[in-house]
Amino acid sequence: MANYETHEHDVIVIGAGGAGLRAAIEASAQGASVGLVCKSLLGKAHTVMAEGGIAGALANVDAEDGWEVHFRDTMMGGQMLNNWRMAQLHAQEAPERVRELERWGAVFDRTKDGKILQRAFGGHTYKRLSHVGDRTGLEMIRTLQDRGVHQGINVYMECTITRLLKDGNRVSGAFGYYREDGRFVLFKAKAIVLATGGFGRCYLVTSNSWEYTGDGHGLAYLAGADLIDMEFVQFHPTGMVWPPGVRGILVTEGVRGEGGLLRNNKGERFMFKYLPESKRKDYAETEEEAQRWIEDTVAGRKTTARRPPELSTRDNVARSIYTEVKEGRGSPHGGVFLDISYQDSERVKRKLPSMYHQFKELADVDITAQPMEVGPTMHYAMGGVRVDADTGQSRVPGLFAAGEVSGGMHGANRLGGNSLSDLVVFGRRAGLGAAQYAKSVTDLPKISEDDIKSAIEELEAPLKRTDGVNPFEIQRKLYDIMGTYVGIFREEKDLETGITKLQELKQEVKRVSAGSSKAYNPGWHMCIDLRNMMICSEAIARSALSRKESRGAHSRLDYPNMDDALSKFNTSVFKAGEEMNLEQRPLPEMPEELMQIVLKKKETANA
Amino acid sequence: MREATLKVFRGNKDGGEFKTYKVPVEEGMVVLDAIHYIQGHQEPDLAVRWNCKAAKCGSCSAEVNGRPSLMCKTRMDRFGDDEEIRVEPIKTFPVIKDLVTDVSWNFEVNKRIVPFTPKPDTKWIVYQEDIERVQEFRKCIECFLCQNVCHVLRDHDRKDAFMGPRFLVRLAGLEMHPLDSVDRTAFVKDQAGIGLCNITKCCTEVCPEDIHITDNAIIPLKERVVDEFYDPIMWLFKKLSGRK
Numbered sequence: 001m002a003n004y005e006t007h008e009h010d011v012i013v014i015g016a017g018g019a020g021l022r023a024a025i026e027a028s029a030q031g032a033s034v035g036l037v038c039k040s041l042l043g044k045a046h047t048v049m050a051e052g053g054i055a056g057a058l059a060n061v062d063a064e065d066g067w068e069v070h071f072r073d074t075m076m077g078g079q080m081l082n083n084w085r086m087a088q089l090h091a092q093e094a095p096e097r098v099r100e101l102e103r104w105g106a107v108f109d110r111t112k113d114g115k116i117l118q119r120a121f122g123g124h125t126y127k128r129l130s131h132v133g134d135r136t137g138l139e140m141i142r143t144l145q146d147r148g149v150h151q152g153i154n155v156y157m158e159c160t161i162t163r164l165l166k167d168g169n170r171v172s173g174a175f176g177y178y179r180e181d182g183r184f185v186l187f188k189a190k191a192i193v194l195a196t197g198g199f200g201r202c203y204l205v206t207s208n209s210w211e212y213t214g215d216g217h218g219l220a221y222l223a224g225a226d227l228i229d230m231e232f233v234q235f236h237p238t239g240m241v242w243p244p245g246v247r248g249i250l251v252t253e254g255v256r257g258e259g260g261l262l263r264n265n266k267g268e269r270f271m272f273k274y275l276p277e278s279k280r281k282d283y284a285e286t287e288e289e290a291q292r293w294i295e296d297t298v299a300g301r302k303t304t305a306r307r308p309p310e311l312s313t314r315d316n317v318a319r320s321i322y323t324e325v326k327e328g329r330g331s332p333h334g335g336v337f338l339d340i341s342y343q344d345s346e347r348v349k350r351k352l353p354s355m356y357h358q359f360k361e362l363a364d365v366d367i368t369a370q371p372m373e374v375g376p377t378m379h380y381a382m383g384g385v386r387v388d389a390d391t392g393q394s395r396v397p398g399l400f401a402a403g404e405v406s407g408g409m410h411g412a413n414r415l416g417g418n419s420l421s422d423l424v425v426f427g428r429r430a431g432l433g434a435a436q437y438a439k440s441v442t443d444l445p446k447i448s449e450d451d452i453k454s455a456i457e458e459l460e461a462p463l464k465r466t467d468g469v470n471p472f473e474i475q476r477k478l479y480d481i482m483g484t485y486v487g488i489f490r491e492e493k494d495l496e497t498g499i500t501k502l503q504e505l506k507q508e509v510k511r512v513s514a515g516s517s518k519a520y521n522p523g524w525h526m527c528i529d530l531r532n533m534m535i536c537s538e539a540i541a542r543s544a545l546s547r548k549e550s551r552g553a554h555s556r557l558d559y560p561n562m563d564d565a566l567s568k569f570n571t572s573v574f575k576a577g578e579e580m581n582l583e584q585r586p587l588p589e590m591p592e593e594l595m596q597i598v599l600k601k602k603e604t605a606n607a
Numbered sequence: 608m609r610e611a612t613l614k615v616f617r618g619n620k621d622g623g624e625f626k627t628y629k630v631p632v633e634e635g636m637v638v639l640d641a642i643h644y645i646q647g648h649q650e651p652d653l654a655v656r657w658n659c660k661a662a663k664c665g666s667c668s669a670e671v672n673g674r675p676s677l678m679c680k681t682r683m684d685r686f687g688d689d690e691e692i693r694v695e696p697i698k699t700f701p702v703i704k705d706l707v708t709d710v711s712w713n714f715e716v717n718k719r720i721v722p723f724t725p726k727p728d729t730k731w732i733v734y735q736e737d738i739e740r741v742q743e744f745r746k747c748i749e750c751f752l753c754q755n756v757c758h759v760l761r762d763h764d765r766k767d768a769f770m771g772p773r774f775l776v777r778l779a780g781l782e783m784h785p786l787d788s789v790d791r792t793a794f795v796k797d798q799a800g801i802g803l804c805n806i807t808k809c810c811t812e813v814c815p816e817d818i819h820i821t822d823n824a825i826i827p828l829k830e831r832v833v834d835e836f837y838d839p840i841m842w843l844f845k846k847l848s849g850r851k
Binding site: 044045099107132138146149180210211249361472473514517520 | 635650651652655659663666717723729742749781
């Protein structure tokens, strides 16, 4: 058998974005020996791309805000499918996590009286997103990174985990390889925290980086955990659409938060006509009212005007843009227009510096002088590993998950800004949960030599094939299937076709190869990543097929309405033998006092 | 469709050669797209680092026709129709394979810097105008292009004595943070080795985030070192006033 190096820690954290770093910091602070494994270099994780801000009811700008309103907004945004306890903890703890980032060195933009500035975002009743221009994620990851490296956390960079190992029911370790030279590595651990992010790379048009191949979803699934809400895939309404090379790259919701207007090719502010009836009263009735909101907001004044319709929730804006384009009212390159050029150009450059540069350098568009062209892009996975809200533990003892890889927090649709806060709230909780669990483990779980052998065989198989298929070609086929049959709008026969095609593609995945070298070979890495991407894709398609209604980010053409009976279930998939099984799981029941908060008639949203 | 000719370094620490590839050019394409095209259609084992493809993560640093650049920001239409595009790894750090270099030294250096340490009774009220210069430094995406072009590191290989522009920027961000309480001036002089910088501004020129590394970070830090260690009047003033 091939050689491998061995490391031993109380807690292994897989993934070093916001959730992984926060989990590692917490577990280490609890006295656990922590190994932090990251697929890229430290500080390059996808969190770095988050732009708009981190949600938390600090009430620095709108004094009326509080955790109850944040909780209600989150539940409403998630169409009541959220795990109520996660939404509650999130809303209650997010402000403290933001202040903690500041204490650790994050330098947020300020209000006039020197507090952390907060901006408006879709679905949030009040101005709630603490931010640093449009590079909030970079600020957060650098802050956590600099905090983490001084805590004695062992960081294993450019290392990919391909198997979780178990001793009976509970986790005992993880196996993987270093990208640099392909050498194998075994991590023995009492507890493991998955913080691997999402699976955007199953789609061609995505704002996600190459790392987003659903590794944690796949690892957890294979280890016996269940994945919930996989049908809910967030398409962010505003990705770049032109030129082709940048298609899908994110255009922050902050543009709309700062007053960006959406128009079709007839110059219409089309979002006015797509507001759901139940929410219409929360939004401006006329362009004049919306304009007043924008002017007051830009000036930092209180306003009696209601917010512009562009700040509707992401699922709704994405569907609206898709419909406008499909009905022939799109921009020249198949998007719609997003315009902030009517504002003072120096302010635009100051508030949205990376958007300014991104468009200037990659698309020859000066956003201070002309509109952007934008369209939906796969952005976020609401679905993921089902976990205990308080500790982040999955149904596999010792296996924890936090951040995008976990499911439940965001229900059927995530509000902008709730991801960065999710990362630190539940990153901390999972780190704490894992450290406490590890303390309770007195006998070190065993590692099976057979499991290691089988992990090595799986890794070496593509290297031994001489006449295989280029894995990037398989990835392009996957893009095709997911884009065509499992996209924004879904229909039974499409989903069934998609599932059949995924089954066929699975056979081809068994034949991939990318040369025989293990030394920094991205082709070989892709061969390995495909397994997890296939698991995620199948889980999305099967879950989408089973949910016969439209809710949040899940839009069925054949079931266009919401079905109240289905508001009480999460879709859960898990491995049974070699098959993917699916069941409807009743939602945890919300206590009466929280239900009252949700039902409480909204005060007039004047933010 | 126009076809571009790329010469890409293929090899490892023991050496290598430039291999020629033909790549169809789409409108708005960047060099990283061309590298991905080669990987996806011709040679899947071509090694390259990248993450965001939007100039936010600082992973895809390379030298393109001799110019240190982020490949995701380098447009193919910058080059003439018949111009060969030569892509090679950054020079200051050892090659691992093809376009990937071993930048781990930077991560070791970072660990030595005393982190942000607020005063115990900090009220956390601070005004936008007081943090703007710090926010400039915090834009750094750690692409290490500044480290790559710095003569002290690239030509003289003084990694033993000089931390390079990236970490002077980080130190400036800490030293100029209005709520930080640690004095790192001695560290800047002795450990970071700021005296070795002779202000040629090459780092500033290649910074994809347009951070004024030399003017706003390095020169003010040099001034602090001078005030602290070489100016007797300032030294006395500080001793008496207790100023940081």
